[in-house]
Amino acid sequence: MTRRFALMIDPVAASEEREDFSGTFTAVDAAAPALSVGELSTQRGDGVFESIGVIDAHAQEVVPHLERLAHSARLCDLPVPHQEQWRQAVAVAAAECGEGEWVIKLILSRGVEHGPTPTAWVTAAPAADFSAVRVDGIRVVTLDRGYDLHVAERAPWLLLGAKTLSYAVNMAALREAHRRGADDAIFLSSDGFVLEAPTASLVLRVGERFVTPAPNGGILHGTTQLSVYEHLSARGFEVGYAEIPASDLVKADAAWLVSSVRLAAPITAVDGTALPVDAALTAELNQYLLSPRD
Ligand code: PLP
Numbered sequence: 001m002t003r004r005f006a007l008m009i010d011p012v013a014a015s016e017e018r019e020d021f022s023g024t025f026t027a028v029d030a031a032a033p034a035l036s037v038g039e040l041s042t043q044r045g046d047g048v049f050e051s052i053g054v055i056d057a058h059a060q061e062v063v064p065h066l067e068r069l070a071h072s073a074r075l076c077d078l079p080v081p082h083q084e085q086w087r088q089a090v091a092v093a094a095a096e097c098g099e100g101e102w103v104i105k106l107i108l109s110r111g112v113e114h115g116p117t118p119t120a121w122v123t124a125a126p127a128a129d130f131s132a133v134r135v136d137g138i139r140v141v142t143l144d145r146g147y148d149l150h151v152a153e154r155a156p157w158l159l160l161g162a163k164t165l166s167y168a169v170n171m172a173a174l175r176e177a178h179r180r181g182a183d184d185a186i187f188l189s190s191d192g193f194v195l196e197a198p199t200a201s202l203v204l205r206v207g208e209r210f211v212t213p214a215p216n217g218g219i220l221h222g223t224t225q226l227s228v229y230e231h232l233s234a235r236g237f238e239v240g241y242a243e244i245p246a247s248d249l250v251k252a253d254a255a256w257l258v259s260s261v262r263l264a265a266p267i268t269a270v271d272g273t274a275l276p277v278d279a280a281l282t283a284e285l286n287q288y289l290l291s292p293r294d
Contacts, residue, residue: 004030045166047109048072152217170198
C-alpha cells in the first residue's frame with residue numbers, strides 16, 4: 001500500500017504570536033474520511049493549494065510556495081495563511097517522507113458554509129516517477145485559453161493568477177492534448193501570446209538568452225521557473241520576462257516545461273513541429289532542481 005501522511009491544520013489568526021505551532025495541527029489517518037459532507041467550498045473548488053517537491057525528506061522551495069499560497073489566498077479573499085504555522089506543518093510532513101521523490105500538498109479551502117474557519121490540511125505521498133520524461137521530453141500542443149493577455153486586470157474575479165482548487169479546466173486541457181497525440185499543452189491568449197501549461201511554466205532558450213511569459217496576473221508565477229532563473233543567472237546567462245507571440249515558440253533554440261514535481265521536461269515538438277533539445281542543459285537543470293534548495 002502506498003504510504004501517505006496527512007495533517008489537519010487549525011488555521012489561527014495571522015497575527016498570532018507564538019513560536020511553537022505544533023498544537024495547531026494534528027496527524028490524521030490519511031486513508032480515513034476527514035472532510036465533512038457540508039464541506040461545500042472544497043466541492044466547489046473554492047480554495048487554494050500548493051504542490052511542493054520533496055527529495056530525500058527535504059521539502060524544496062518552501063518559502064516561495066508559502067508566499068504563493070498567501071498570494072492565492074489574498075486573491076480569493078481567504079484568510080491569509082500564517083507562514084510560520086504552515087512552515088512547521090510542512091516540516092513535520094517532510095520528516096514523514098521516505099527516500100526518493102515525494103510530493104507535499106497544501107490545501108486551504110473556505111470551509112463549511114457559514115462556518116467560522118477555513119478548512120486546511122497538508123498531505124504527503126510518493127511522487128510519480130518522472131525520470132524518463134526529464135530525458136526523453138514531451139510533445140506539446142497549443143490550446144486557446146479564450147482570454148486576452150490583459151484580462152486579469154479587467155476581470156480579477158477570474159482568479160487567473162491564483163492557484164485555486166478549480167483545476168477542472170487545466171485537467172480538460174491535458175485530456176485534449178492527449179486526444180491530439182501530445183503529452184502536454186501550452187495555453188495561448190486569445191490575442192496570440194504564450195501563457196503557461198496547465199500545470200507548469202514555460203521557459204524558452206533563444207541563443208544565450210532565456211525568456212518566460214511575464215507573470216502579469218494572467219498566469220501563475222512558477223517557483224521552479226524562479227529557481228531555474230537563479231541557476232541560469234549564476235551560470236552567466238541572460239534571463240528575462242516578456243510578452244511572447246505564439247509564433248516565437250517554434251523559433252526557440254530549446255524549450256522546457258518546468259514545475260515542482262516533474263521538474264524540467266524538455267519540449268521535443270510543438271503542434272507537430274520538432275524543436276531542438278538541449279540534452280546537456282536539461283540534465284544540468286534537473287540535477288540542480290534535484291539538489292536540496294530552500
Ligand atoms: N502554472 C500552473 C498553472 C501550474 O499549475 C503550475 C504548477 O502546478 C505551474 C505553473 C508551475 O509552478 P511551480 O513551478 O511552482 O510548480
